Amino acid sequence: MTTIPPPQNPEAPKDASPSILLVDDDVTLRERLARALRERGFDVRTAGSADEAMEQVRADSPEMAVIDLRMPGRSGLDLLHEMREHDPATRVLVLTGYGSIATAVEATKLGAEGYLPKPVDADELLAAFAKNGPQPVPEHFATPSLARAEWEHIQRVLVDCGGNISEAARRLGIHRRSLQRKLQKYPPAR
Numbered sequence: 001m002t003t004i005p006p007p008q009n010p011e012a013p014k015d016a017s018p019s020i021l022l023v024d025d026d027v028t029l030r031e032r033l034a035r036a037l038r039e040r041g042f043d044v045r046t047a048g049s050a051d052e053a054m055e056q057v058r059a060d061s062p063e064m065a066v067i068d069l070r071m072p073g074r075s076g077l078d079l080l081h082e083m084r085e086h087d088p089a090t091r092v093l094v095l096t097g098y099g100s101i102a103t104a105v106e107a108t109k110l111g112a113e114g115y116l117p118k119p120v121d122a123d124e125l126l127a128a129f130a131k132n133g134p135q136p137v138p139e140h141f142a143t144p145s146l147a148r149a150e151w152e153h154i155q156r157v158l159v160d161c162g163g164n165i166s167e168a169a170r171r172l173g174i175h176r177r178s179l180q181r182k183l184q185k186y187p188p189a190r
Contacts, residue, residue, distance in 0.1 A: 017043035019060075023053040023079065024068040024095065029119065033066070036122035050074035054082055061087040064129055067112075069096035069103060070159060077106055084111045093128050095120055097159070154182060 020042050024030040027048065034044045045062065047053035049071055056062075065083060069076040076094055083090055094107040097118040104115040114128040154172065161167040165183070169176040 017041055018064065019043040019045065019062040021045045021047065021053060021056060021062040021065040023047045023050070023065065023071070023076070025049065025071045026068070033120075033122055033125070037125070040122060040126070050076070050079035050082075053079055054086075057083055057086055057090075061090055063089075064091045064093075066093045066095060066125055068118075069094055069107070070156075077103070077110060080107060080110045080112055091129060093125060151182075151185075154179070158183075 020037055022030050022034055022037075022044060023046075024033075025048050030046050030048070034046050037044045045056055047056055050073055053065075053067070057065075067076040067079055067083075076096075080092055080094065083092065088111070092112045093114045093116060094103075094112045095116050095118055096103065107115050114131065116124060116128060154168070157171050158165070158168045161171065165179055166176050169179040172179065
């Protein structure tokens with residue numbers, strides 16, 4: 001099992017610390033994780049978008065990266081693809097608030113070592129990185145139920161609309177009240 005060693009000496013130069021790039025448009029989550037990882041002895045860099053992250057990667061490629069799947073502008077999958085082209089040795093985890101099997105498979109195919117649902121803490125990130133390399137992608141996944149697929153699609157559209165139910169209903173082609181009723185239900189089982 002591979003482990004990620006923290007630096008032996010907290011006063012050691014930054015180059016001795018394993019570097020992690022956190023890319024998430026949620027400032028609160030990003031800074032909370034950054035602080036927790038710094039306390040554990042890591043050299044942490046942060047970015048709020050794919051473009052900002054690539055600027056940092058080009059300047060000094062990190063050993064590890066944690067990428068949010070859905071961000072304004074280019075997606076986390078686009079960033080993952082570009083980062084892997086720039087430096088295939090960078091170990092990447094993908095985070096998302098609205099995960100689906102299809103995006104997990106796509107992230108893994110693009111070279112992500114793992115796929116974690118939000119919210120996540122520093123210990124979960126480090127445990128995922130400590131696992132032994134990329135996990136094999138199963139050839140067959142259980143198909144999600146139609147209700148689950150609909151629920152995930154509604155959640156993605158709602159996020160794209162910034163939580164505006166009227167706009168989401170317009171984009172989905174359903175009445176606002178129908179969407180409100182669907183949102184009151186719990187997510188269906190996979």
